[in-house]
Amino acid sequence: MSAPAQTRLKLPASRDDLARLRLGDAVYIDGVVYTGREGVYRRVLEEGAKLPLPPEQTGRANFHCSPAASAGDGGAYKVGGVTATASFRFAKWMKEWFEISGANLIIGKGGMRARDYRELFVPAGAIYLTTVGYGTGALLGRGIRRVRDVFWLEELGNAQAMWVFEVENFGPFLVESDLSGNSLFEREGARINANIESLYRGLKSPALGRFGETGDRTDEVI
Amino acid sequence: MIAYRTIEQAAFQLMEKAAIDIPEDYRRAVAAMSEREQGLSCFVLKTMLDNYAAASADRRPMCADTGLPRYYVKAGNDARIEGGFVALEKALRTATARATKSIPLRPNRVHPLWRTDPNNNVGINAPEIDWSFEPNADWLDLTTVHKGGLFGSDYRMLFPGDGIDGIKRFLLDTLVAFGKRGLACQPAIVGVGIGGSKDACMMLGKQAACLRLVGDRHPDPKIAELEGELMELGNRIGMGAMGFAGRSMVADLHIEVGHTHTGGMPVSVHTFCLSSRRATVRIDAGGARHFRDDPKWFSDYSRRETVE
Structure with a gap:
């Protein structure tokens, strides 16, 4: 397999822009993105707080991320590294979040279940981009031109606050899901699963078993 | 006598070095694997190598997830510390809080139940400090590890x-x-x-x-x-x-x-992980700091089987 195709994506992205992306493409972003994870979801979706920005000012791009940032002299923010956090934990908020935020791009770590793409992302016309590595904190930090705003810093703390970043050549990210709900991780997982049974062949089971949700090693635990 | 100030400064330098500079042994391993891999897996490893270079060049953390920064302390049996071990613990906690603000590191440490964040990576039982001792030595080895x-x-x-x-x-x-x-x-x-x-x-x-x-x-x-x-x-x-x-x-x-x-x-x-962050310093009895890659945490003494 060859190296991924590389592409620049201007935000907010149109449906046509997203339709052009293929699973496994490497994407670099220009425009605005914002961070939002469980703290922001709870505040908006469970406590009813109003989103501080209209959708058109958010780049329609929700980054599952907590930056390493601190307030410098004169109130400007210094952003060091930027790394995503695992997204599967946030699936339960996504349906409502798409409706309220107008997001069509979710950026994070590790993607969500293929079923979530089909049931939540496809109806919203949204796709998922995964960070690379994980932990390209320095490369992504370089792509942040400016902290445009930060909301709920006092209430939610640095890690959970809603940070709005102006970004340029921000990446790389890999296209994990497309507009039809296909998943790169699911495709790769299927290749690996083909080999798993042979790894365990000949290894006897332990004397004491364990309760658990799955004993099938081709399952995912997310 | 090793001065409090020396320990605090050394611990701060360790925090910075660990967060920013990937250890050479691990970087070489990733580079070697990137030569053998193909396609997506290869792309990921090459991107990580770019990331290590960007972190060192910009002096910014390689990964924004600071993990749970913590320390391993190996004290020579004859090491003397200004203020004793309580002062040493204070130095490590102070350096952690200072590094969190100035590098910056992400303030990851929150109360497990109330989720309150003191914004300095210091709290109850945090940072963890593991202790070990070495006979016939008067130095102090400090290692920090930042692990998710x-x-x-x-x-x-x-x-x-x-x-x-x-x-x-x-x-x-x-x-x-x-x-x-x-x-x-x-x-x-x-x-x-x-x-x-x-x-x-x-x-x-x-x-x-x-x-x-x-x-x-x-x-x-x-x-x-x-x-x-x-x-x-x-x-x-x-x-x-x-x-x-x-x-x-x-x-x-x-x-x-x-x-x-x-x-x-x-x-x-x-x-x-791919951001295997660790850094070690030896502070000798005269207070000089010697940074190195190898924590040398395990020794014949620490793995001894015998009574003595």
Whole structure:
């Protein structure tokens, strides 16, 4: 397999822009993105707080991320590294979040279940981009031109606050899901699963078993 | 007498070095794997190499997830510390808070129940400080490790009859479960703790992952051989970085053992990630600081079997 195709994506992205992306493409972003994870979801979706920005000012791009940032002299923010956090934990908020935020791009770590793409992302016309590595904190930090705003810093703390970043050549990210709900991780997982049974062949089971949700090693635990 | 100020400054420098500069032994391992991999898995490893270079050039953290920054302290039996061990702990806590603001590091440490964030990576039992001692020495070795911790570690009580098969199955279970989608942020330096009490088993495996260089082998030749065998098994899963098809799951695998209950064989597995952050300094009796890559945490003395 060859190296991924590389592409620049201007935000907010149109449906046509997203339709052009293929699973496994490497994407670099220009425009605005914002961070939002469980703290922001709870505040908006469970406590009813109003989103501080209209959708058109958010780049329609929700980054599952907590930056390493601190307030410098004169109130400007210094952003060091930027790394995503695992997204599967946030699936339960996504349906409502798409409706309220107008997001069509979710950026994070590790993607969500293929079923979530089909049931939540496809109806919203949204796709998922995964960070690379994980932990390209320095490369992504370089792509942040400016902290445009930060909301709920006092209430939610640095890690959970809603940070709005102006970004340029921000990446790389890999296209994990497309507009039809296909998943790169699911495709790769299927290749690996083909080999798993042979790894365990000949290894006897332990004397004491364990309760658990799955004993099938081709399952995912997310 | 080693001055308080010297210790605080050294600990601060360690925080910065660990957060920004990838250890050379691990970087070389990733570079070598990137030559063997293809496609997506290769792209991920090459991007990580770019990231290490960007972090060092810009003096910014390689990964925004600071993990749980913590310390390992090895004190020579004859080391003298201004203010004693309480002052040493204060120096490490002070340096952690100072580094969090000035590097900056992400303030990751929150109260486990109330989720309140003091914004300085310091709190109840945080940062953790592990202690060990060395005879016939008057220096102080400080190591910091910044390791994430949501995915990739597990513990299981096995029994003597389960044998090496049991260890292999448990290792495979852990690597397969957390390797999918790259939740473990592999390729990892895998640490396997075998024996001890439950807590010692976890501690030994964690230290095996975080405090030995890639390429290091256990001094017991039979354990060294098992390290190689388990590493090969991990890379036979067919999984690479981010859970893409490939052969770069395990950068190296280290085993540490402790004498254990006659009826049991507890095992723990830990994965030190693509941002394997560690840094070590020796402060000699005169207060001079000598930075190095190798924590040298395990010694003949620390692994001794005899009464003395």
